[in-house]
Amino acid sequence: MLLSPYPTTGERIRIALLWLWCGLVILFLLVPILIPVPLSFNSGAFFIFPLEGLSTRWYEVVVGTQRWQSAIGNSLIVAFGTTLIATTLGTLTAIALSDEKFPGRRIIMPLLLSPLIVPVVITAVGSYLFYARVGLASTYAGIILAHTALASPFVVVTVGASLTGFDRNLMRAAAISGARPVTAFFRVMLPLILPGVLSGAAFAFVTSFDEVVVVQFLASASQRTMPLEMFIGLREKLSPAITAAATLMMALSIVLLVVANLLARRGRKTASR
Amino acid sequence: MSALQPSELDRPTLARDRSAADTDLKSVTAALRRAEFGDRMRSLLLAAPLLVLLALSFGIPIVLLLSRAVYDPTIAEALPKTTAALAGWNGQGLPGDDAFAALAADLKDNRAKGTAYELAKSLNARLPGARSQVLKTVRKLESADGQAALEAMKSVPFWSAPTTWPTIQSGTSTLTSFYLLSALDLRWNADGGIERVPPEQAIFVQVFLRTFFVAASVTLATLILGFPLAYVIANVPKGLAAILIVAVLLPFWTSILVRTAAWTVLLQKFGLVNDFLLFIGIASDRLDLMYSRVGLIVAMTHIQLPFTLLPIYSVMRTIPPSQLKAAYSLGARPFTAFRRVYIPQVFPGVMAGCLLTFILCLGYYITPALIGGASDQLISNFIANYVNVELNWEMAAALSFILLVFTLALFGIFARILGLDRLKLM
Numbered sequence: 001m002l003l004s005p006y007p008t009t010g011e012r013i014r015i016a017l018l019w020l021w022c023g024l025v026i027l028f029l030l031v032p033i034l035i036p037v038p039l040s041f042n043s044g045a046f047f048i049f050p051l052e053g054l055s056t057r058w059y060e061v062v063v064g065t066q067r068w069q070s071a072i073g074n075s076l077i078v079a080f081g082t083t084l085i086a087t088t089l090g091t092l093t094a095i096a097l098s099d100e101k102f103p104g105r106r107i108i109m110p111l112l113l114s115p116l117i118v119p120v121v122i123t124a125v126g127s128y129l130f131y132a133r134v135g136l137a138s139t140y141a142g143i144i145l146a147h148t149a150l151a152s153p154f155v156v157v158t159v160g161a162s163l164t165g166f167d168r169n170l171m172r173a174a175a176i177s178g179a180r181p182v183t184a185f186f187r188v189m190l191p192l193i194l195p196g197v198l199s200g201a202a203f204a205f206v207t208s209f210d211e212v213v214v215v216q217f218l219a220s221a222s223q224r225t226m227p228l229e230m231f232i233g234l235r236e237k238l239s240p241a242i243t244a245a246a247t248l249m250m251a252l253s254i255v256l257l258v259v260a261n262l263l264a265r266r267g268r269k270t271a272s273r
Numbered sequence: 274m275s276a277l278q279p280s281e282l283d284r285p286t287l288a289r290d291r292s293a294a295d296t297d298l299k300s301v302t303a304a305l306r307r308a309e310f311g312d313r314m315r316s317l318l319l320a321a322p323l324l325v326l327l328a329l330s331f332g333i334p335i336v337l338l339l340s341r342a343v344y345d346p347t348i349a350e351a352l353p354k355t356t357a358a359l360a361g362w363n364g365q366g367l368p369g370d371d372a373f374a375a376l377a378a379d380l381k382d383n384r385a386k387g388t389a390y391e392l393a394k395s396l397n398a399r400l401p402g403a404r405s406q407v408l409k410t411v412r413k414l415e416s417a418d419g420q421a422a423l424e425a426m427k428s429v430p431f432w433s434a435p436t437t438w439p440t441i442q443s444g445t446s447t448l449t450s451f452y453l454l455s456a457l458d459l460r461w462n463a464d465g466g467i468e469r470v471p472p473e474q475a476i477f478v479q480v481f482l483r484t485f486f487v488a489a490s491v492t493l494a495t496l497i498l499g500f501p502l503a504y505v506i507a508n509v510p511k512g513l514a515a516i517l518i519v520a521v522l523l524p525f526w527t528s529i530l531v532r533t534a535a536w537t538v539l540l541q542k543f544g545l546v547n548d549f550l551l552f553i554g555i556a557s558d559r560l561d562l563m564y565s566r567v568g569l570i571v572a573m574t575h576i577q578l579p580f581t582l583l584p585i586y587s588v589m590r591t592i593p594p595s596q597l598k599a600a601y602s603l604g605a606r607p608f609t610a611f612r613r614v615y616i617p618q619v620f621p622g623v624m625a626g627c628l629l630t631f632i633l634c635l636g637y638y639i640t641p642a643l644i645g646g647a648s649d650q651l652i653s654n655f656i657a658n659y660v661n662v663e664l665n666w667e668m669a670a671a672l673s674f675i676l677l678v679f680t681l682a683l684f685g686i687f688a689r690i691l692g693l694d695r696l697k698l699m
Contacts, residue, residue, distance in 0.1 A: 119636025
């Protein structure tokens with residue numbers, strides 16, 4: 001497909017060079033994220049190839065020491081809290097916005113997306129300033145609230161996409177058949193848009209689980225999450241335990257996002273059927 | 274439908290029918306409007322919880338932060354008597370003795386209330402060196418009253434320096450442009466005009482330029498790396514394209530922190546990048562890549578590459594290969610066909626990808642903090658530093674303000690010429 005119908009030698013060389021270039025770019029994309037994986041199984045304490053031997057000692061550090069354990073716990077608390085709130089409220093908002101007659105849709109959409117646009121340091125510093133005044137700094141609630149702002153746009157967008165093909169007549173049919181709006185939502189609409197909702201939830205979870213800047217400003221020492229622990233570790237002393245933590249985090253976000261994207265695709269398909 | 278022609282009917286009946294139909298129509302329209310209004314209200318109610326939550330958790334904090342850039346009541350609140358005494362001063366030379374006496378009284382009050390240090394710090398932000406002078410004066414005033422206090426004030430040369438009183442006067446107004454101007458290395462001069470600060474005090478323009486330079490370098494690098502790959506992915510058979518796109522998405526789905534961590538491992542003196550450079554013979558000695566501009570740009574390019582590539586790819590996917598074939602069949606050489614037929618169509622995708630990457634680069638914080646050296650810190654790092662280390666909220670707010678203006682302006686351009694739909698990467 002890349003070649004013209006009657007390729008000249010020059011063109012063949014150009015296409016070969018193109019493939020070579022793309023091969024190098026793919027290596028540039030993949031090697032850096034794959035490097036921490038073997039290093040995390042290194043039995044030695046250095047980041048030098050060849051590996052001294054295979055061991056899971058660094059994973060034992062991450063799973064076994066109190067510092068990392070509490071970080072994992074905090075990450076899960078914050079990520080689940082964020083996912084719950086962002087998914088619930090984001091889904092409701094997406095349903096409201098999917099109505100073409102919604103007043104001010106063109107203004108509200110950019111406002112909803114703005115947490116993704118504003119540089120995260122500004123969000124973090126602003127939250128720190130305001131939350132400290134109202135007693136939300138150094139609380140789980142504060143971190144969850146700030147993360148909800150960052151995560152909810154993803155939910156609104158994915159659920160919104162699965163709603164574009166949703167036939168509103170189904171809701172009218174349910175109403176005519178005597179279903180109350182809430183019943184109609186749970187029995188008719190939700191099952192149909194569920195892939196989109198779950199996909200949004202996965203995006204929200206990953207957004208919160210990977211977030212480090214807001215946490216850095218809002219969390220007290222006992223509320224450090226896994227990314228924050230990594231960030232601090234990277235600043236202090238590079239330990240192979242960080243590669244183990246990085247591998248775990250990478251695995252989790254890749255798995256969740258693969259699921260999220262498959263669900264989103266299915267959601268769009270179901271919706272457009 | 275009636276078989277009779279309207280002209281055959283008697284007129285009044287027709288008129289009556291019409292008006293009845295009109296009333297029916299009116300009431301139906303009204304009912305519809307009512308129903309629609311109810312729908313609309315229900316929609317608003319559904320959206321309200323998230324909108325309220327976002328306003329509280331995101332909107333108010335941002336507005337509050339930005340307001341700190343222009344609203345600074347510390348000095349005015351700490352110096353009420355001086356504020357009153359300076360109300361009629363024209364700003365030329367030195368104010369009268371009453372202002373000195375008022376300031377002395379205010380300083381004593383601050384000492385009594387324990388707010389002297391805060392005042393000193395706040396003045397110091399506007400007038401470098403003021404902190405120690407204020408604290409020294411406060412100590413001197415301890416045992417002095419009336420005329421003695423006035424003499425104590427006059428005995429400190431700082432209070433008779435030409436810049437001191439204008440600064441205090443501008444500080445007594447709670448609204449200030451001082452920090453915003455400082456964020457651009459500007460200040461008010463004695464004649465009420467705006468001038469550049471002396472070169473030895475100028476910091477921020479350089480930091481903004483550095484941020485733009487890094488963002489532009491990264492954008493260019495991602496385009497050079499990403500454009501050919503996007504072209505290949507869009508033009509190979511489906512199965513191969515799927516494999517290649519996964520290679521782009523895997524790093525995309527890994528968090529910025531994890532990728533930055535991976536690069537700190539790679540860029541070490543005895544890390545893999547140096548091994549590789551030595552192996553292929555580009556470098557004759559191990560380079561210091563950590564804490565360097567080059568290392569920062571390489572890592573940021575890796576992180577941003579999918580952001581540039583995906584919008585380009587999504588446009589390329591829609592261009593049928595038959596168009597290029599048509600160009601060939603009309604006698605265009607491959608390069609000409611590519612330049613005249615392909616490039617103009619991909620252009621919106623290229624713009625979207627490049628603008629997105631450029632905008633995101635302006636806000637980078639994690640990667641410069643971990644991989645950049647002292648001279649590679651970007652504007653976000655300075656904002657964090659003013660909050661964490663210097664405790665100077667006003668300066669952090671002013672820098673945030675300027676950064677946000679640049680970011681939103683670029684996004685405005687993005688939305689204007691490309692539409693917000695292009696933001697969808699998948």
